[in-house]
Amino acid sequence: MLPSGLLVVYKRKGEIQPRYAKLSPENLEVAGCLIEAYKRHVGEKKKVLKAFAADLENQGYEYRFVRALDLLLDRRGTFICNSKINPPDLRKKIFQATEKHGLPTTPETRQQILQLVACETALTTQDIEEQLYADLDTELILTKFDAPTPLELLQQYNLSLAQTLLFDCTELCFKASGNWQMLFYSVKKLGLIYEVQRDSELWVEIDGPASLFKLTKRYGINIAKLLPTIIANQEWTVNAKILWKYTNEICSFKLDNAKHSQLLRKPNLQPETYDSAAEEAFASQFRAVKSGWTLKREPEPVQAGTQVIVPDFSLERGGLKVYLEIVGFWTEEYLLRKAEKLKQVDANMILVVNEDLACEKLVALEKRPQLHFIYYKDKISLPPILRYLQAAFEETKTKEIKLLKNLPVKFTELMVRYDEFAERIGVSSEAVQTVFSADPPEGYVAMPNSLVSKEKLQQIQGILNQALKQAEKRKLTLHQATQLIEAEGLTDASTTLNYLGYKIAWHGINSQEADVSPPKQ
C-alpha cells in the first residue's frame, strides 16, 4: 500500500484502473537499477538512497513510479541509528550548555559550547556536529536489505497500486475459487460485513456496518487488506466501487485473474493450515481408513440465507455430498450465531460437537433433519461418523434405486456409460449399476461400467472374428483384443469377451501372453 499521492490512474467513462507498470524491459531496468542501489548502499545513510531516487526522477522517469518503488524497497530494508551516543541525550547536554552559557550568536561562542560538551562526553566537536541529529529518519543507516527480483518489485508495485486505489472503495464484490475459510475469517477480523448472492456462482459483497446509511470510504483500507487473500486463488474476479475524490463520482474498478494475475504479486499463503489439532487428527484418521468417501478440506461455502458457513470438511461419494463441521471449544456467543446460521442451511451436515459445550441452542437444532449431531468427549472417534455416512449412502442409494426403477427409460445409443447417465439423472452410478445389472433394458447387455446394445456387441464380434482370421495361428493376445474393443469405445473388454463366448487362455499374469480364441461352434 502506498501514500495516495503516489497513485496513478486511468479513468474513462466511469471505469477506473491503476496505471499498472508493464513488465517491460524498460520498467524492469528501472526496478533493477534501484534494487542494485539498495544492495550497494548497505552501510550508508538513508538520505544517500533518497538522493539516488531523486536522480532517477530528474532523469525523466515518472516521479510517482520511482518514489513508490523506492518506498517499497525502503520497507524491505533495516535502518538503524548507530551513533556512539544516544542523540537525544547528546542534544539535552547541548541545550543545557546553551542554557547555562547563553545562546551563541557568533561562531566563536558556538564553538565554545561544542568544546565544553565534547570534553564532558569524550567526543570530538566533529562527532557532535555529525551525531546531534543522527536519529532523524534520513540520517539512519541501512544495515540489511532483503532484495526482491525486479519482476517481484514491479508485481509488488502493481498490487500496492490496486490496494491504494481500494482505499477509496465503498464496496467490493468478489468471487474466488477457494481459500474460503481464510477469506471469511479475514472479513470478520477486519470488521467488515459480507453478504452472498448466488447466480451460477457465489458472489460475496463486502462493506461495513455503517455502509448501510451512506456511501463511506471508511472501510476502504480494510477492504484493501483483503485483496491479497482473494488473489492468492487460482481463479478470482473483483468488482469494486471507487468514490473518486477529485470528481466525486462513483467509478467501477475491475480485476480478474485472466487479465491481471501476471501483473500482480501473488502472496504466499499457507494452504491447509488446520484451525485445531482436532481437525488435523480427524483428517489424517479419516484418510487412513479408505472409506470410499473423498474428504475435502475447506470446501466451497454453504449458503445460509445471505450468510455462509464454510464447513471444515466436505465428504463426497457418488453424487452424495455431506458437510462436516467440528465444533470444538468456543464461546457461547459464537455457538448462538452458528446455531442461527445453521437454521437456514439447506444441505446435509454432520456436526461433531464437544460434549462439554452443552449448549441448549445447539441442542434445539437436533430436530432439524438436515443436521446430524455426533458428540465426542476427548477425541473424535471415527466409527459413529462412518456409520452415519454408510447409512446415509445406503439410504440415498435405496431411494435412487426406487427412483430409477420407476423411471421410464428408452435408449437409442449403442452404449450408455453408468457414470454419465447417473450424472444426467443426478443419482450415484452405484445405484444405476445396481438397477441395470438386475434388469437390463430390452436389447441391452449390462456390463460392469456400462450398458451395451446387442447390436454393438455383434459389430464387435465381427471385428474380432475378422482379426482372428487374419491372425497367425488364428489367435489374438488378450492385449490385442482389448485394444480392438476399447477402440470401439467399450471399457469392459474382458466382460465383453466372456459374453461373446471367447476363450481366454492365460500363460502368466501378463495380458500380452494370454491368448484369445473363438468360441467352439
Next chain:
Amino acid sequence: MFRLWFDRGTLLLRGEVGSPYGRWDSRSGCYRVKACHYRDVLEYFGESRVKIEDAVLDLPAFEQLKCNVELRAYQSEALDKWLTAGKRGVLVLPTAAGKTFIALKAIDLLKTQTLIVVPTLDLLDQWKKRVRDYLGVDAGVVGGGENVVRMVTVATYDSAYSLAAQLGNRFLFLIFDEVHHLASPGYMQIAEMFVAPYRMGLTATYERSDQRHALLPLLVGDPVYSVSVEELTTAKHLSNYTFEKIAVDLTEAEQQSYDAQMKVFRRYLVERHVVLKSAFDFQRFIMTTGRDPRAREALLARNRALKVAVNSEAKLNLLAEKLETYKDEKVLIFTLYNDLVYMVSKRFLIPAVTHQTPREERREIMANFGNGKYKVIVTSQVLDEGVDVPDASVGVVLGGTGSRREYIQRLGRLLRKKEGKTAKLVEIISKETVEVGISRRRHQKTGEAQ
C-alpha cells in the same frame, strides 16, 4: 421483546418493528440505526410505551471528580449558553481564552463518562495534564500508542476515527477540541459512530474555507457562544501584542539562484497562459503537474526558489541579531520547512520540535520551555494548533504558507495573559521574492492592521 445493542459504530435493533431512524439490514437480519441516534431511539420507544432491552452502553467505571476550576464571567456565560442549548453546541473563543476550563467545568457538572477528542499528540498531553490538575483524576489515553479508557479519556481525532467501532458506546459526553476538524469527510464519522448524547465543540476558527462547517450543527450542535480577540483584549483578558515585519536582501548568490529558478517557473506560466490568482488556480495548477512533466518541472523550480528565499542566510543573520536583542525574553521561532528548523537548531544550539521529535523529548522540551529553563525553541508547524506554550513573549516567523488559520493560531500562542506584558511578533521575510506576496496575503485575510 426488543433488544438494542451496539455493533461496531452502529446500533442493531431486533424485534418486530423498526424505529424512525432504523433501516432494515438484510446482512444481519435486523434493523440498523446510526449510533448518534441513540437518544432519539430511546425517546421514540419511551413515547410509544414500548419496552426494550437496552444493551448499548459499556461505560468505564465511574470516578469521583474533585473539580477546582473557577470560571471568568465570559467563560461562565459560554457554559450557560451551552447548557440551555440542551448540552450540545459549539463555543467559539480565541486561543488562550481558556476554552479548556469551560470544558473541564462542563465535565464536572455532567459527572459522566467523557471523551475529549484533540487533533495532536501535544494537545493530548496537555489535556491529560489539565484533567489531572483540575479534575483530580487520571485521564485515559487513546492514541500515540496508548489505549486506556477511563472515566475521562483523551483521544486524537485519528484514533477516535479508527477506533470508533470499539469506543462508540463507552461515553455519554463528547468534547471536540478544535472542532472545525470534525467537519472533514472522514472525521465527521466520529460524531456519527458515537452514541454520546451530550456534545461540546471548541474552536477559535469556526469557518472552513471549504464551507463544510455547515455540517457542524448536525454533528455537535449549533454555535452557541462566540467572542472575538478584540472583545477580549479590550476587556484585558489577553495580552496585547505588537507586530513588526522586516524584509532582508538575499545574499548575491542566493539572489542569482532565486532568479534563475523563478525564470523557469514564470516562463512556463507565460507559455501556457496560466494565471495564478487564487488558491483555487494554484490547486488546479498542482493537478496539472501530475500529467504534464513541464508543469512539474516549473513547480519544482518554484519550490526551489521559495526554499532559497525561506532558508536565506541573510535571514539567519538577522535572526542572530534579534536573538541578541531579545536575550532576556522567551522566544519561539517558527519556520515552514523542517530543514530550516534543524539548521536553526544546529546553528544556535537550541531545542527543535518537529513531527519527528520523539514524544518523550518533545514533552521534556515543552516542559523546560514552560518553566523557563529553555528560553528559545524552534519549531515547524506541529505546534500550530492550540498547544499551550506558556508565557512566550516573542515570536519570530521565518516563512509560512499564507493561510489564515495558521496565522491566527500562531498569534494566539503568544497571547498568554500575564500582568503588564506586551507580546511581540516579528516576521522576517526576504525582499523581492514571492514571500512578500505570501505575507501580504496572510495579513489581508485576517484584516490585521500592520
